[in-house]
Amino acid sequence: MAPTEPAVAATAPVKTRPRPASHFVLVPFVAQGHIIPLVDLARILAERGARATVVTTPLNAARLRGAAEHAARAGLPLELVELPFPPAGSGLPHDCQNADMIADNYQFLPFFLALRELAGPFDAYVRALAPRPSCIISDWCNPWTAGVATSLGIPRLFFHGPSCFFSLCELMAANHGLYERIATAGDEDKHAVPGVPVPVTVTKANVPGFLIHPFLEELRAEAMEAMCTADGVVVNTFSDLEGKFLACYEAELGKPVWALGPLCLSNRDAQATASRGTMAAAAAQKAITAWLDEQAPGSVVYVSFGSIARKLPKQLFEVGHGLEDSGEPFLWVVKEREAAAPEVREWLDALEARTAGRGLVVRGWAPQLAVLSHRAVGGFVTHCGWNSLLEAIAHGVPVVTWPHFSDQFFNEQLAVDVLGVGVPIGVTAPVMIFDDETVPVAQEDVVRAVAALMGGGKEADERRKKAKEYGEKARKAMEQGGSSYENLTRFVHSFTRSEAKEH
Structure with a gap:
């Protein structure tokens, strides 16, 4: 699909604020459970003085119009950017722009394959930005953002929507060959997940992982590669809930894990x-x-x-x-x-x-x-x-x-x-x-x-x-002085442009 100029769907802030010292571009996977926390994150980033842009499709942007208008009334530098979807030839209905619009299980593969085609319009949007964004935060299920970030030299973090407990189990299973062992085992056999601070056993039916079905193997490989090449991860949890899992996850990933949640508590009215x-x-x-x-x-x-x-x-x-x-x-x-x-x-x-x-x-x-x-x-x-x-x-x-x-x-x-x-x-x-x-x-x-x-x-x-x-x-955790609040402070500062830090 040829790069297409995206449509910017934003409401101009009613208050005048200084130019933000940092710009975060957030790219959620198009499912409500993935979109909502990243929109919450976008708002609290904007509240901290950063510019936040949520990149999505027209149908999802329409659903988010209320949140965008609420942010605009508060004078927050938050905007929505629409990328054209679904692409021609995808075989998807025009309104199949969110996982909740998938009509049957057979549409999942065409849906994910169509999402790959967003890379062209996304690249065009990011290249047109001056200055370039401070950071791209993309959902684990959106590995098509990795090439754009790499080609433009922009730091990229992945957002993994599940609990850190799950993310740790998934990573340990992948790193220690558990998927291969389970593939040849019986349906009722139980397998221990190694490297987790509490005992965890799984069967073939509930082995941890997204995109683990046979027809999605290529997509899963792309997501795992994008995870490995990312500069870090943002998770929607807090240390008093999952502290021991956060520590293990960060050690196994070998890169920063930013616990910034519960993001839902950013909704204060x-x-x-x-x-x-x-x-x-x-x-x-x-x-x-x-x-x-x-x-x-x-x-x-x-x-x-x-x-x-x-x-x-x-x-x-x-x-x-x-x-x-x-x-x-x-x-x-x-x-x-x-x-x-x-x-x-x-x-x-x-x-x-x-x-x-x-x-x-x-x-x-x-x-x-x-x-x-x-x-x-x-x-x-x-x-x-x-x-x-x-x-x-x-x-x-x-x-x-x-x-x-x-x-x-x-x-x-x-x-x-x-x-x-x-x-x-x-x-x-x-x-x-x-x-x-x-x-x-x-x-x-x-x-x-x-x-x-x-x-x-x-x-x-x-x-x-x-x-x-x-x-x-x-x-x-979300109040001033709390673990997630202070993590967010450090997070924003670490992606603030150097010239702004000097002043």
Whole structure:
């Protein structure tokens, strides 16, 4: 694809500020769980006086318009840059610009291959900048940025979205030949991951890693090479949560690891919280908050499985019946595509009628950060995406863990076995976009897990206590003098142009 002049989608700041001494260009992978933390990072970099540019596609830029406008009103030097996507000949629909728009598992490979074609427009954008950016921060899943950074002599860091615990397991597995051993082993064989401070065992089904499917091997090799040639890594975590894993990860990588999270806590007001998701989420926040305001403190179970995984009707019904039978107040997010079938819509309407006042079903996207920060929410049934899990931890909310794929089984182990803030639902096999009907979670499993999470007793009380303690530590990490705050100070300074440092 020939380099194309990108469209800059930015709102001019309403306040005049001195020219920033540094410029960070952030390139998230086009999935909500990857975009959101890097947008949060862009904003806090801008708050520290740096210029921050988020490079994405037109559909994702439209979704982020609220966040960009909020930053502009605050006079922050944050902008969005759009690169044309998808390229001609990709075979993808024009709106397939985010992983949550992939219609089936067979679109993943064309999707990733199409993303490679962004390298040309990205190169054109960066070459046109004067002066050149101080640093490019690109998602681990965007190795196509590496060549651009190298050719222009710009420092490049990679952002890895999962927990540091997962990232360490993934790196150790790669460096110590675990993938090769597992490839020839039996499906039920258990294998220890070497070099991790806590015992970790895996099977062929949940071996750590992104892009590990056979048809994605070339893409994974590119990502691993880009990781090895990067100048460092940014991670969304904090030292009081994952300190021992951070130390091991940095030692094994042999390059700086910047722990700057929880980035979600950079959202310090209701407007920023609402604009963090889609515009629809911002519009829905008022009704959801009004419902939560009517519930008792700590009484509501929030249920959401991220932006990608989709459940077939049979599994949806099991979840709904389990929530109904639990007797607990619940707020359940069901994707629009999941609720599209007439029988599902009718069933959800009937469920809401039977649980009127106690249950609320949100069809579409919910403002998750606003929900988790509400006093009424006492537990979260989650798919264990790191964004979701860290948001729960940052707000002192214990979780029911229901991992689906990739890093999520390791995030579950971190939450349950290491941190002590989670109750496992009991799944052991991964699924992709659509739930496999051969590995359903029954309504009894939902009832059991919700009862353990929300009930009384020593174990439940201890989970809640630990969750609140980690929530307090998370807040302190992001405050002035905290570990992540001070890491960010050093981070910005290390990429400040030399001429600015001299003045």
